[in-house]
Amino acid sequence: MPTLLAITVSPRYEHSTSRKLTELFVEKWRSGHPDGQISDRDLIKTHLPFVDAHWIGGAFTPPEQHSPESAAAIKVSDDFVAELKSADHIVIGTPMYNFSLPAVLKAYIDHIVRVGVTVSSDNVGLLTGKKATIILAxxxxFSPGSPVERFNRASDYLRQVLAWIGITDVEIILADRARAGMTGETAVESFGEVVSLAAAA
Ligand SMILES: Cc1cc2nc3c(=O)[nH]c(=O)nc-3n(C[C@H](O)[C@H](O)[C@H](O)COP(=O)(O)O)c2cc1C
Incomplete structure (x- = not known):
């Protein structure tokens, strides 16, 4: 059964461009995969601790050596990795913050990049055969040719880190200049078609 994991990041909910476009993506994906399964990972509502010494202890020692704190810290990561592994297609709807990723998305990435789990000790990504679509509001x-195109530090970073864990089939939709204001409606009008096509691909 094909599985889609939809990761959302914006705290603006009903006003959010990235959430509206991700909802559209999910809707189109569902209609193209009537037997598919969809998991939602809303990072704003997720318990998402930063990597700390307990987490590092858990990630780099065998389970039988884990302290209770390390076991608890690494379980958060293990659960995210299991969810990611079970997905065939991952859609990430995220805002750009300060030319890069919102901190919650970076915190999530720090959980899912794990030596020996999602990337081998000799640097081979282990989550192969998956596809990712990024909707970046x-x-x-930051479209090609814009004088500030190179200021976008989010797209290349996401491509690089996803490739690092083996996800190389990545499409990025730049929902830029949406001028969505408080509603995000303009963004759906402007980018709805490209999002729908990505979901159907
Ligand atoms: C904290 C913060 C930082 C932002 N930084 C940038 C930025 O560096 N470049 C940019 O073009 N827009 C930036 N924006 C604008 C958002 O990317 C834009 O409003 C986007 O639509 C937000 O996504 P959302 O509608 O899904 O919440 C920033 C917004 C916030 C709240």
């Missing part, structure tokens, strides 16, 4: 214009 921003106020500015």
């Amino acid at each position: 921003s106020g500015g214009n």
